Amino acid sequence: MTTIKSVAIVGAGQMGAGIAQTVATGGYVVKLFDAAGDRVPQALGAIAASLARQVGRGLMDQAAADATLSRISAAGSLAEAAKADLVIEAAVEDEVVKKAILADLVPHLGPETLLASNTSSISITRLASTTDRPERFIGLHFMKPAPVMKLVEIIRGIATSAGTYDTAVAFAESLGKTTTNSEDFPAFIVNRILVPMINEAIYTLYEGVGNVASIDKALKLGANHPMGPLELADFMGLDVVLAIMNVLYDGLADSKYRPCPLLVKYVEAGWLGRKSGRGFYDYSGDVPVPTR
Structure with missing residues (x-):
């Protein structure tokens, strides 16, 4: 098994920042890189704010928060990031972009x-x-938000070695996470089940069966879900939901995975959920307001 002491995260968006915080909290030295120069300072600010919230809630003391933040620094180049023992690509959910970064x-x-x-x-x-x-490549799918969610989904490619898998499991567990193994099929386990449910909720809205508030209330109270499916879609990002549905639809060629036309329209409009300020809810005020 490879010994991991340093980790680089390539991609400093919400997921990349969350993974960087999680890994640094686990005691690892972290380099954070993004091709967009302003993303890393923004991510470091978001991480500092997240750690401050944990201190405020009594989940971490100030010394631990300071130590965690001190372990994260910007990588000035992709070449610098590549010097780590483990490099985690955390870019946008676009195969072309990911392949270009890996190349x-x-x-x-x-x-x-x-x-x-x-x-x-x-x-x-x-x-x-x-x-x-x-043989040294693996999927490490952290859930959002990475510092809070306990699961890491581990996905082996057809060529991934047993040693790489064992190292990945040990690494995730060293962060205090629980792992689950998924075979390499479109959307793996969590999103294979979760995202079609969200897509069906959007169809339910599209077809007028219920409005945003009634659909989310029904699933929260009727199925004991902590968030309604439309609220969750906004949290994930509607562009991410659409990208996953397209992977399922293209990869499995089954009409049950067809993305809802309303989801497509929202993404085309730039209504991506929380990150854009509008999705199935409007986030411009103090309290999110349903848009339908």
Whole structure:
């Protein structure tokens, strides 16, 4: 098994920042890189705010929060990020983008470096095939928000070695996470079940069976879900929901995975949920208001 001491996260969006915080809290030195130069300072600010909230809630003391933040720093280049023992790609859920990042990483990697993707739906086998080390490539799917959610879904590609898998499991468990193993099929386990449910909720709205408030209330109280499916879609990002539905539809060729036309329209309008300020709810005020 490879010994992991340093970790690099490539992609400093919400997921990348959350993973960086989680890994640093676990005691690892973390380098955070994003091709967009302003993303890393924003991510570091978000991590500092998240840690401050944990201190305020009594979940962590100030010394631990300070130590966690001190372990995270910006990587000035992809080449610098590639020096870590483990590199986790956490870019947008777009196969073309992910493959381009991996292609740029490969020339800078050491022979023992492990590569992982935080993809929530895309084939690990296909991503691994674009690198020089498919046997050292694995899926590490952290749930959102990564510092809070206990699960890491681990996905082996067809070429992933047993040693890489064992190292990935040990790494995730060292962060205080519970792991589940998924075979490399579109959207894996969590999103194979969750996202079609969300898509069906959007169809229920589209067809006028219920409005936003009634659909979310029905699932929260009728199925004991902590969040309604439309509220959850906004939290995930409607562009992410659509991307996962497209992976399922394209990969499994089953009409039950057809993305709802209303979901497509919202994404085309730029109504992506919380991150854009509007989705199935309007987030411009103090309290989210249903938009339908």
